[in-house]
Amino acid sequence: MPVVELNGIRKSFGAVRALDGVDLSIGDGEHVGVLGPSGSGKSTLLRVVAGLETADEGDVRFAGEPQGDTPAHHRDCAIVFQHFALYPHMTALANITTGLRYGLGLPKRAAEARARDLATVMQVEHLLDRKPRQMSGGQRQRIALARALARQSGVVLLDEPLSGLDAQLHSVLRLEIAAMLRAAGATAINVTHDQLDAMAMADRIAVINQGRIDQVGTPDDLYDRPATLFVAGFIGSPPMNLLPVDASGNASFEDVWIKSSQPVTLGVRAERLTLGEPADGAWRLTGSVALVEPTGLDRIVQLRTERGDSLAFRCPVHRSPAIGSQVTVSAPPDAIHVYSQTTGQRLGGLDHADLAVVHRA
Numbered sequence: 561m562p563v564v565e566l567n568g569i570r571k572s573f574g575a576v577r578a579l580d581g582v583d584l585s586i587g588d589g590e591h592v593g594v595l596g597p598s599g600s601g602k603s604t605l606l607r608v609v610a611g612l613e614t615a616d617e618g619d620v621r622f623a624g625e626p627q628g629d630t631p632a633h634h635r636d637c638a639i640v641f642q643h644f645a646l647y648p649h650m651t652a653l654a655n656i657t658t659g660l661r662y663g664l665g666l667p668k669r670a671a672e673a674r675a676r677d678l679a680t681v682m683q684v685e686h687l688l689d690r691k692p693r694q695m696s697g698g699q700r701q702r703i704a705l706a707r708a709l710a711r712q713s714g715v716v717l718l719d720e721p722l723s724g725l726d727a728q729l730h731s732v733l734r735l736e737i738a739a740m741l742r743a744a745g746a747t748a749i750n751v752t753h754d755q756l757d758a759m760a761m762a763d764r765i766a767v768i769n770q771g772r773i774d775q776v777g778t779p780d781d782l783y784d785r786p787a788t789l790f791v792a793g794f795i796g797s798p799p800m801n802l803l804p805v806d807a808s809g810n811a812s813f814e815d816v817w818i819k820s821s822q823p824v825t826l827g828v829r830a831e832r833l834t835l836g837e838p839a840d841g842a843w844r845l846t847g848s849v850a851l852v853e854p855t856g857l858d859r860i861v862q863l864r865t866e867r868g869d870s871l872a873f874r875c876p877v878h879r880s881p882a883i884g885s886q887v888t889v890s891a892p893p894d895a896i897h898v899y900s901q902t903t904g905q906r907l908g909g910l911d912h913a914d915l916a917v918v919h920r921a
């Protein structure tokens with residue numbers, strides 16, 4: 561049985577539809593990332609699960625039990641907020657034990673014993689006597705997480721737990737937090753706008769777009785087979801190149817026509833495009849180099865085609881073309897994804913029944 565189930569959740573604030581029919585099911589011990597741009601409804605979703613916000617429609621279940629009438633403080637979940645929200649006048653130990661003593665009613669000694677055990681596992685025992693202002697941002701966030709995990713709740717809810725931390729700490733802490741949650745066997749919902757965080761931490765990711773979930777899948781599912789144009793353009797850095805096919809059925813690939821009963825957009829990832837003369841059967845494009853972006857590992861090159869499409873490809877440092885030069889890139893047909901422009905949904909690959917691919921002589 562799923563630990564958390566959301567069925568048909570809708571929530572509006574006046575005219576703003578924050579959640580527009582959200583279904584999501586989370587298994588025991590699973591870590592699900594909720595990923596989407598600013599304003600897409602991520603925080604509202606988390607607040608509805610926590611009971612801090614009431615859904616207009618739909619229901620939230622924990623272990624099969626509808627939570628509709630259960631107030632936030634009686635729900636079996638703990639939240640870690642974006643801005644630490646530790647009590648500033650209390651030590652880390654007191655911050656962790658307060659919830660155990662006054663929330664769960666544990667006696668002081670038992671609460672402290674549990675807090676110390678957890679602090680040892682999380683390697684923060686040296687911080688227990690410090691107050692929040694005596695700790696760094698990362699240390700405060702570890703204590704906030706310890707406080708949430710100490711409650712041994714069914715569900716841990718994380719709201720942008722890494723925002724506001726510097727880049728290096730950020731990447732260390734995301735692995736640590738994911739490992740701590742796994743070690744505790746916690747079921748977690750982790751809201752973030754950062755795809756790298758979601759990819760690194762979550763077992764599955766729900767991509768939310770304007771209050772609806774476009775796709776739920778493993779990080780690889782989302783990357784390899786984005787279900788919608790939105791996911792294709794959101795996941796990946798650089799995101800997938802998207803090339804609309806014009807009304808006459810002209811693909812922007814030069815030697816190919818696409819005939820389709822509906823307008824489609826072709827997608828191809830930057831790393832599937834190769835610089836230089838194409839192999840047999842590959843689709844090719846020529847354009848002028850607009851920008852070359854060093855990543856250290858390689859170069860991301862932005863190309864502008866004659867038709868006016870922009871696309872990015874990756875190439876090794878030693879083969880990097882000069883800005884302004886004309887180059888040809890190509891992709892194997894199996895690297896090409898096809899999306900409906902009408903529905904935004906992925907139709908599949910070039911073998912889709914609606915498409916006829918005509919190679920020019």
Ligand SMILES: Nc1ncnc2c1ncn2[C@@H]1O[C@H](COP(=O)(O)OP(=O)(O)OP(=O)(O)O)[C@@H](O)[C@H]1O
Pocket residue numbers: 573574576577578596597598599600601602603604605753
């Ligand atoms: N209390 C509120 N009153 C009015 N509108 C709200 C309220 N809370 C959220 N909204 C609106 O609902 C939409 C979704 O907001 P939400 O905070 O859930 O998005 P988000 O994806 O968490 O965004 P961010 O990443 O910027 O925090 C936004 O348009 C927001 O302005």
